[in-house]
Amino acid sequence: MSDAGGLSIAVESVAGRAVVLHLAGELDMVTAPGFAEQVQSHVTDRDDEGHSIALILDLSGITFLGSAGLAVLAEARNLALARAVNVRVVAQSRTVLRPMEVTGLDKVLTVVPDVATALDSAA
Numbered sequence: 001m002s003d004a005g006g007l008s009i010a011v012e013s014v015a016g017r018a019v020v021l022h023l024a025g026e027l028d029m030v031t032a033p034g035f036a037e038q039v040q041s042h043v044t045d046r047d048d049e050g051h052s053i054a055l056i057l058d059l060s061g062i063t064f065l066g067s068a069g070l071a072v073l074a075e076a077r078n079l080a081l082a083r084a085v086n087v088r089v090v091a092q093s094r095t096v097l098r099p100m101e102v103t104g105l106d107k108v109l110t111v112v113p114d115v116a117t118a119l120d121s122a123a
Contacts, residue, residue, distance in 0.1 A: 007031035008061075009038050016047040018054035018122055020115060024061030027069030036072045043079045043087075054086040054122030058115055059096045070103055077109055086110075088118035 006026040013019055019042045027035060039055070047053050057076065059065070073089065080087035089111045091097055100106040112118045 007034065009035065011038070011042070014119060016053065018056050018119055019045050020056040020058055020118075022058045022061065024063075026064040026066075027059075027062050027072075028064060028066035029068040032066075032068035032072050035069065036075065039072060039076045039079065043076065043083055043085055052083060052085045054088065054119075055080060056088045056090060056115060056118045056122065058090040058118075060090050060092060060114075062091075062093070062096050065096050065099045070099055070105060073100070073105055073109065077105075086122040088112055088122050090115055090118050 008024045010022040011019065012022060021038055021042065023035065025031070043055055045053050055076070057073070076087055087109065089109050090113070091100070091111055092113050097106065097111070100111065110121065112121060
């Protein structure tokens with residue numbers, strides 16, 4: 001688990017199918033660079049046969065989502081598209097969903113209510 005200021009990120013590998021980044025805290029201009037590093041590091045992960053695996057961004061523990069965090073989400077989408085990686089965002093709170101709706105990110109990223117749904121839809 002890494003802790004960048006007001007953000008903690010726990011990385012979970014799920015049976016070679018996916019990498020889940022569990023975020024908790026504030027995702028803002030101070031903490032976004034650490035999140036971006038984690039995304040860049042894991043978007044290239046592969047299974048034992050060399051196939052890309054899903055990247056799941058669990059934002060259920062986020063208490064604030066600023067523009068810098070939104071920019072990292074947009075970049076995660078672009079990186080995933082370029083590498084043919086399924087990316088899913090786990091979010092239910094208005095704190096996360098509203099900024100994504102206002103910016104249109106909810107239209108270009110697959111947003112699901114929980115990690116189990118993300119794992120099922122990323123297969």
